[in-house]
Amino acid sequence: MASWGERLEGVRGVLLDISGVLYDGSEDGGVPIPGSVEAVARLKRSQLKVRFCTNDSQKSRGDLVGLLRRHGFDISEGEVTAPAPAASLILKERGLRPHLLIHDGVRSEFDQIDTSNPNCVVIADAGESFSYQNMNKAFRVLMELESPVLISLGKGRYYKETSGLMLDVGAYMKALEYACGIEAEVVGKPSPEYFQSALKEMGVEAHKAIMIGDDIVGDVGGAQRCGMRALQVRTGKFRPSDERHPDVKADGYVDNLAEAVDLLLQHADK
Amino acid sequence: MASWGERLEGVRGVLLDISGVLYDGSEDGGVPIPGSVEAVARLKRSQLKVRFCTNDSQKSRGDLVGLLRRHGFDISEGEVTAPAPAASLILKERGLRPHLLIHDGVRSEFDQIDTSNPNCVVIADAGESFSYQNMNKAFRVLMELESPVLISLGKGRYYKETSGLMLDVGAYMKALEYACGIEAEVVGKPSPEYFQSALKEMGVEAHKAIMIGDDIVGDVGGAQRCGMRALQVRTGKFRPSDERHPDVKADGYVDNLAEAVDLLLQHADK
Numbered sequence: 001m002a003s004w005g006e007r008l009e010g011v012r013g014v015l016l017d018i019s020g021v022l023y024d025g026s027e028d029g030g031v032p033i034p035g036s037v038e039a040v041a042r043l044k045r046s047q048l049k050v051r052f053c054t055n056d057s058q059k060s061r062g063d064l065v066g067l068l069r070r071h072g073f074d075i076s077e078g079e080v081t082a083p084a085p086a087a088s089l090i091l092k093e094r095g096l097r098p099h100l101l102i103h104d105g106v107r108s109e110f111d112q113i114d115t116s117n118p119n120c121v122v123i124a125d126a127g128e129s130f131s132y133q134n135m136n137k138a139f140r141v142l143m144e145l146e147s148p149v150l151i152s153l154g155k156g157r158y159y160k161e162t163s164g165l166m167l168d169v170g171a172y173m174k175a176l177e178y179a180c181g182i183e184a185e186v187v188g189k190p191s192p193e194y195f196q197s198a199l200k201e202m203g204v205e206a207h208k209a210i211m212i213g214d215d216i217v218g219d220v221g222g223a224q225r226c227g228m229r230a231l232q233v234r235t236g237k238f239r240p241s242d243e244r245h246p247d248v249k250a251d252g253y254v255d256n257l258a259e260a261v262d263l264l265l266q267h268a269d270k
Numbered sequence: 271m272a273s274w275g276e277r278l279e280g281v282r283g284v285l286l287d288i289s290g291v292l293y294d295g296s297e298d299g300g301v302p303i304p305g306s307v308e309a310v311a312r313l314k315r316s317q318l319k320v321r322f323c324t325n326d327s328q329k330s331r332g333d334l335v336g337l338l339r340r341h342g343f344d345i346s347e348g349e350v351t352a353p354a355p356a357a358s359l360i361l362k363e364r365g366l367r368p369h370l371l372i373h374d375g376v377r378s379e380f381d382q383i384d385t386s387n388p389n390c391v392v393i394a395d396a397g398e399s400f401s402y403q404n405m406n407k408a409f410r411v412l413m414e415l416e417s418p419v420l421i422s423l424g425k426g427r428y429y430k431e432t433s434g435l436m437l438d439v440g441a442y443m444k445a446l447e448y449a450c451g452i453e454a455e456v457v458g459k460p461s462p463e464y465f466q467s468a469l470k471e472m473g474v475e476a477h478k479a480i481m482i483g484d485d486i487v488g489d490v491g492g493a494q495r496c497g498m499r500a501l502q503v504r505t506g507k508f509r510p511s512d513e514r515h516p517d518v519k520a521d522g523y524v525d526n527l528a529e530a531v532d533l534l535l536q537h538a539d540k
Contacts, residue, residue, distance in 0.1 A: 132399075165413055171445035171446070
């Protein structure tokens, strides 16, 4: 493999995944991953541009940023690309009235959206709200529509909380896709439109940007398909078999965000 | 389309789906579909061989038969092919110790099975037990296995209860398949092995047998792929669009089991 100097040459902007890279979530707020608070601070003191690109759809952007700030992270709402505000914009643009299968924590992002007489379903990482009853409700709304529209905030397979691996929205998206015989529209990683909006907001072209994430498919594969480079951290949902993934090969594997930032500050375009 | 006489020529055995053909289920036992009790009785008085082939995985075979007998159906346990007893046999043969994600009503079918230190997951139509917590438990068992084995009792998309459409096991099977990156083994319709075991138990060859069901894919398509003929009834989960299904065309569509039996008694091999 090429040297780090070659692999990181010309990088001017960094997209950071949040869960599993900055912190490991849990019901009571989670814990920062060792070294990540300082790593973010060092990155932001450098000449590199930084933006946070999350698929977290359980919390409003304000709540997520508040939580991270309490953990010591230097982060503000305007620096975060998150799927719920992106979906909210799409619903408004297309005049869609969603039935929401979402976590209560993210409901405020849809406050301005008309949800009467729904003509689509929006599914997010609803956690405990993925009950059989709620899944049936969403399913029945879709089955009553002539052309069912299902919008999924990300399509992650699973994520890691301090208590263990948790099924993510992608699994439930697949359940509804199969039951209805439809394909969902994904708002979030690895959708190219989503990465492109984050790049645009950061003001860096794809070939000068690098994604750092713990998801070999959603973060690494998705970013690479958009022309970015991507590193996988060995934290969060990382599993050793990811380094032998049949379809996706990261531009580098690092132990954690701190190591990624060490390398970037040493080799990227400064 | 050919006449009924041609379409039903030489039929000597009939496989009957249960839910949506004999009765519409519900939490309090459901209701027989008008004319079905008499239709089954007429069929059993004829020269045609009859067997019941269900994907019901919420109830033990004994409980299902007890329920149907209370509705007036002439049916005994020995006449029913059901996925839970079939799966139980497979587990014993292969020395598999399942983690069970199933409805309590069917648990007795697995009484003789060792479930300690699980090396596979069996998923059935668990109904309300398809909670987020239970799905995570099954998911974690699979993720800890080197070669995860997921056995699904059927792969139905949904079924109809008196209260409305309900997600079936297939949707949850797809969720786990996607989250784990694996493919489930299906015990139940439309698996060819399952139809073949029902035919063997009935003692009729595929080309002399006909399936009657409400599921265009699981019943009709599955039976046809095994060389049987198949009728779809316009009861249960039937939807008008089924008659324009892109991949599956039944050998006939009938309003209900009573009409199917009228036609069979008139035209089949007697």
